[in-house]
Amino acid sequence: MSGLKINKGFRLVIIGAGPTAIGTLHRIYSLITEGTISEEDIQIIVLEKEDEVGGLARSITDEKGFTWDLGVHVLGVSKYREFEEVINSAVNKWNKVRRSVKADLAHLFKSDIPCSNYVPYPVQHSIPYFPPTIRQKCINELKNLQGLPIKCSNFAEYSANVFGNTLLDIFIRPYNRKLEEMSAFWAWNRVPTIDLSSIELHCGRSRQELEDDLRSSVTCFRYPRDYKGVGKIWKKIAQRYPESIFHFQERVRRIDIEAKKVITEDLNCETHSYDYNAILSTLPIPELSKVSAIISDVKLKYSKVVLVGLGLKRPQCEWTQLVTWAYFPLPDTIFY
Structure with a gap:
């Protein structure tokens, strides 16, 4: 808000009611509480095409009673203290869930015991699980890459320079094929690299010993204990703000940047017009370009x-109950 000059009657239109919008409301009303701005100075309108807040971080309960979180990684550990504080203020009790992430490498192991075809994710840290000849190939390639300058322009080149061909063929390339043109900087910030000395240290251990080591270094993620889905968190936070600012089930059809108006359409095909001094849009950029001339197509x-x-029925085997999510890299079933 520091870049905006707010005079009395300032109108802010927020498009979308997901976490970005909720975070903006938190900041604005914090400034009002602090006395930095006056509630009379600013009029806020939140436009949301769905019938509730949350956006892609909301939760949906189906007719069978299963609740589905649309977004993932919503509650991961954040480096932003204020985000953590706001989330914690909306949740009284948390469940801690043991993190157990696996990758299906059935094409590598070809075991008749399904769970033996999985290794811990990220796969590049699980080279000690590989069959001996494949494991040694990976290590030799990684040694040859040590100390070489990493000069690359995209994720495909970055992967080849960091992981070697064998690891690329086993998992990295098939699972990430759609990301190959992403920038190397993007990959450097998001893709776990390899500690070769640690890999070699673990290579002499049996699979059981590796699994025991993994269990001894348990990491957990949290989930709200008393809510059906993480979407309830955003609803709880949104309840702190005036109900009148939220306009649900209205889809933005046009942004007139000359007249400074946002035109919406509701479920009855009736149009509504909102004047603005500033807009915060959380629309996907291609969608924003279709409703506003401020961005060309x-x-x-x-x-x-x-x-x-x-939805899986119980009883289930222990392995299924403990795995929190799994990655499947092959083209016929590429999903996680």
Whole structure:
């Protein structure tokens, strides 16, 4: 807000009611509470096409009673203290869930025992699990890459320079094929690298010993104990702000930047117009370009996610109950 000059009657339109919008409301009303700005100085309008807050971080309960979180990594550990404080203020009790992430390498192990085809994720840290000849190939390639300058322009080149061909063929390339043109800087910030000395140290251990080591260094993630889904968190936070600022089930059809108006359409196909002094849009950029002349029609490459929910009945085997999520790299079943 520091870059905006707010005079009395200032109108802010927020498009979308997901975490970004909720965070903005938290900041604005904190400034009001502090006396930095007056509640009379600013009028806020939040436009949301769904019938509730949360955006892609909301939760949906189906007719069978299963609750599905649309987004992932919403509650991961944050380096932003204020984000943590706001989230914690909305949740009284947390469940701690043991983190157990696996990758399916059935094409490598070819075991008749399904769970023996999985290794801990990230795969590049699980080279000690590989069959001996494959394991040694990976280590030799990694040694040859040590000390070489990493000069690359995209994720594909970065992966080849960091992981070696064998590891690339086993998992990195097939699972990440759609990301190959992403920048090397993006990869450097997000893709775990390899500590070769640690890999070699563990290579003499049996699979059981490796699993025991893994269990001794348990990491957990948290989940709200008394809520059906993480979406309830955003609803609890949103309840702190005036109900009148939220306009649900209205889809933005046009942003008139000359007249400074946002035109929406509701479920009854009726149009509504909102004047603004400033807009905070959380629309995807390609979608924003279709409703506003401020951005020309962009030809961005982007991916879509198909979310498929599988409700599993109990009893289940212990392995299934303990695994929190799994990665499947092959083209016929590339998902996680």
